[in-house]
Amino acid sequence: MIRFDSVSYTYGTSSGRRKALDDVTFSLGPGEMLAVVGANGSGKSTLARLANGLLLPASGRVLVEGIDTATRSQRVRTLVGIVFQRPDDQIVATTVEDDVAFGPENLGLERDEIRRRVDQALAAVGLTGLEAREPHLLSGGQKQRLALAGALALAPRYLVLDEPTSMIDPKGRGEVMRVVSRLREDGHGVMLITHDLEEALVADRVLVLQSGRAVFDGRPSEMTKALDLDAVGLELPSIVRMAESLAAAGLVVDGMSETAVIEALCRSTL
Amino acid sequence: MSLNLVNVSYSYDRVPPPVRALDSVDLDVGVGELVLVLGTTGSGKSTLLLVASGLVEPEHGEAIIDGATLGREHVGSSVGLVFQDAESQLFADSVMDDVAFGPLNLGVDPTEASGRAHEALSTVGLQPDEFGDRSPFSLSGGEARRAAIAGVLAMGPRYLLADEPTAGLDASGRKAVREALLRARRSAGVVVVSHSSDDFLPHADKVLLLTGGRTSWWGPASALVAEPSPLVRAGLRLPPVLSVQAELHRRGRYDQPFTLDPTEAAHRISQVMRCSP
Ligand SMILES: Nc1ncnc2c1ncn2[C@@H]1O[C@H](COP(=O)(O)OP(=O)(O)OP(=O)(O)O)[C@@H](O)[C@H]1O
Numbered sequence: 001m002i003r004f005d006s007v008s009y010t011y012g013t014s015s016g017r018r019k020a021l022d023d024v025t026f027s028l029g030p031g032e033m034l035a036v037v038g039a040n041g042s043g044k045s046t047l048a049r050l051a052n053g054l055l056l057p058a059s060g061r062v063l064v065e066g067i068d069t070a071t072r073s074q075r076v077r078t079l080v081g082i083v084f085q086r087p088d089d090q091i092v093a094t095t096v097e098d099d100v101a102f103g104p105e106n107l108g109l110e111r112d113e114i115r116r117r118v119d120q121a122l123a124a125v126g127l128t129g130l131e132a133r134e135p136h137l138l139s140g141g142q143k144q145r146l147a148l149a150g151a152l153a154l155a156p157r158y159l160v161l162d163e164p165t166s167m168i169d170p171k172g173r174g175e176v177m178r179v180v181s182r183l184r185e186d187g188h189g190v191m192l193i194t195h196d197l198e199e200a201l202v203a204d205r206v207l208v209l210q211s212g213r214a215v216f217d218g219r220p221s222e223m224t225k226a227l228d229l230d231a232v233g234l235e236l237p238s239i240v241r242m243a244e245s246l247a248a249a250g251l252v253v254d255g256m257s258e259t260a261v262i263e264a265l266c267r268s269t270l
Numbered sequence: 271m272s273l274n275l276v277n278v279s280y281s282y283d284r285v286p287p288p289v290r291a292l293d294s295v296d297l298d299v300g301v302g303e304l305v306l307v308l309g310t311t312g313s314g315k316s317t318l319l320l321v322a323s324g325l326v327e328p329e330h331g332e333a334i335i336d337g338a339t340l341g342r343e344h345v346g347s348s349v350g351l352v353f354q355d356a357e358s359q360l361f362a363d364s365v366m367d368d369v370a371f372g373p374l375n376l377g378v379d380p381t382e383a384s385g386r387a388h389e390a391l392s393t394v395g396l397q398p399d400e401f402g403d404r405s406p407f408s409l410s411g412g413e414a415r416r417a418a419i420a421g422v423l424a425m426g427p428r429y430l431l432a433d434e435p436t437a438g439l440d441a442s443g444r445k446a447v448r449e450a451l452l453r454a455r456r457s458a459g460v461v462v463v464s465h466s467s468d469d470f471l472p473h474a475d476k477v478l479l480l481t482g483g484r485t486s487w488w489g490p491a492s493a494l495v496a497e498p499s500p501l502v503r504a505g506l507r508l509p510p511v512l513s514v515q516a517e518l519h520r521r522g523r524y525d526q527p528f529t530l531d532p533t534e535a536a537h538r539i540s541q542v543m544r545c546s547p
Pocket residue numbers: 011012013018019020038039040041042043044045046047085407408409410411412413438
């Protein structure tokens with residue numbers, strides 16, 4: 001389990017100090033998917049960097065399987081993998097396959113095992129065939145897939161994904177979300193930072209940040225009722241707005257997905 | 271006045287194997303027009319913008335701006351580009367200096383440059399009082415992207431190219447950037463690469479659809495909305511509102527023209543559903 005206990009964090013800069021997180025408490029268990037949403041600058045990436053000990057709390061504690069990240073234990077980095085918001089921050093090697101192999105090599109794994117993990121990770125993100133490519137010449141979306149593959153190859157127990165699909169087309173997003181679902185089924189804990197409400201709605205829980213404070217932690221279906229979405233930088237997906245208009249016109253649609261709308265409509269005319 | 275690519279090809283061959291990113295592509299954007307470029311990850315969209323900006327010379331074919339050959343001298347002054355990795359465009363000590371740099375560099379006097387920078391920052395939702403003095407490198411991802419967009423807006427280029435300008439932005443940021451680009455269109459030609467169909471497809475004049483570096487569709491955005499199957503063939507997901515209408519149509523339940531507007535779509539659907547026996 002990853003536990004945040006009254007965690008605050010303040011960036012010190014030349015132009016003053018800036019509180020980025022303020023008294024945040026929540027937890028993420030194995031086999032659970034937590035979506036983290038909030039406006040630009042609300043503290044999501046700061047939260048991500050605290051989760052694997054890259055940043056340490058100014059006050060409060062972050063515990064990973066009981067280990068306080070403040071102990072700077074190497075074990076925390078092994079347990080919690082992170083995919084950064086900017087894939088360029090993560091690319092280390094000169095070919096796609098070396099880049100994915102970098103982490104497992106550092107773990108000192110056998111060659112065969114490294115090979116297996118690299119192939120598997122690249123297949124999972126749909127980059128098979130691009131092994132010899134130079135990462136810096138990949139498209140933005142391909143770089144994001146590569147960064148995810150690098151994290152998968154390390155097989156961490158928890159995975160923190162900071163807007164991993166922001167540059168990927170909607171169909172590709174679906175593929176990445178399937179990878180995330182599989183991780184959850186396999187018992188990994190996943191923290192998914194996103195601005196896409198459609199992605200947040202499939203999570204087990206949603207944590208909403210507003211100016212560094214956690215203003216909601218609960219089921220996605222309750223979030224849309226409990227919160228002024230606008231105030232936390234979210235908007236209803238167009239398909240949900242369509243479903244609402246259909247309901248207003250007397251066509252009952254239960255569910256917020258495209259298929260739910262189609263099936264409901266086809267039933268209603270039978 | 272227009273910016274044109276004629277039969278342009280481009281390959282990345284710095285390291286083997288060479289990758290053909292663009293293959294015989296044409297683009298035509300006039301001042302007052304917004305062209306939306308769509309395609310799957312890796313289909314050549316960003317390369318197209320690099321060539322159209324004058325930063326990269328086409329390997330074959332021609333890039334033409336207002337009748338002249340497009341070159342590096344047009345970068346910034348006549349053509350502004352917001353990179354996909356917009357954050358990499360930031361470099362100055364403060365956000366304000368960063369945004370004012372472009373106009374200053376074009377010879378705009380300092381008072382006006384500063385005025386333009388203030389306005390551009392407000393436009394993208396970064397209050398100059400709050401963000402102006404901060405280091406660009408201390409911004410969050412979305413804040414940095416907004417600052418990079420402000421930098422290009424402040425130059426007021428005649429052609430404005432933006433690669434995924436709304437990626438990573440929250441809802442109000444997406445709206446602010448969309449409205450800024452639509453306002454820019456009044457006096458500029460705008461080319462936007464975006465996966466977020468809700469943001470730009472309803473407002474685009476033309477769409478260029480790329481598949482594996484080639485043009486698989488080019489025409490008025492309204493024609494693509496009316497007949498969206500090229501999007502599916504290009505490997506893209508239809509915007510959900512369109513997808514519902516297309517599916518109902520396929521099942522013989524919907525014969526209205528397609529629309530991207532969720533409320534209007536619901537209205538049209540409810541009318542057809544009522545009439546059916
Ligand atoms: N290195 C830094 N130094 C100073 N302030 C920072 C730094 N990084 C972030 N901040 C500030 O801390 C706050 C939280 O930033 P954070 O990156 O966590 O936001 P975010 O929710 O990830 O935003 P986005 O959606 O834009 O990625 C913001 O006000 C931001 O400007």
